[in-house]
Amino acid sequence: MFKRNKTPQRKEFNFTTEKIFEDIEIIKQDVNQKNKLYLCLDDKLPTVEKQFLNIQEFLKGSDKLEDTAETLQELIAKLENLKHDILEHKKIIEKLVS
The missing domain is CATH 1.20.5 (Single alpha-helices involved in coiled-coils or other helix-helix interfaces)
Known part of the structure; x- marks a missing residue:
C-alpha cells in the first residue's frame, strides 16, 4: 500500500570548519597520509x-x-x-x- 521512500537521506556532518582545517594540517605533516588524501581526491575528480x-x-x-x-x-x-x-x-x- 505505501511505498518506501527511496530518496537517499543526507547524513549529518558534525565537523566544524576549524576541525577540518586542523585535520588537514595534521595530514600534511605525514607524507603517507598526504599521498592517501591526494589519491582519494583524484578518485573523486570527475573524468573529462x-x-x-x-x-x-x-x-x-x-x-x-x-x-x-x-x-x-x-x-x-x-x-x-x-x-x-x-x-x-x-x-x-x-x-x-x-
Whole structure:
C-alpha cells in the first residue's frame, strides 16, 4: 500500500570548519597520509568528457593553423620583396644591355 521512500537521506556532518582545517594540517605533516588524501581526491575528480577532449584538440588545431597562416604571410612578404628586387635587377640589366 505505501511505498518506501527511496530518496537517499543526507547524513549529518558534525565537523566544524576549524576541525577540518586542523585535520588537514595534521595530514600534511605525514607524507603517507598526504599521498592517501591526494589519491582519494583524484578518485573523486570527475573524468573529462569526450566532447571536452574534442574541443581541446580542435583548439590545438586552430592554434597550429594560426601559426601556419602567420608563417605563410611572412613568406608571402619575403616573396614580394624578392619580386621587387628581381624587377629592379632586371631594369638595371636592361639598361646595361641597351
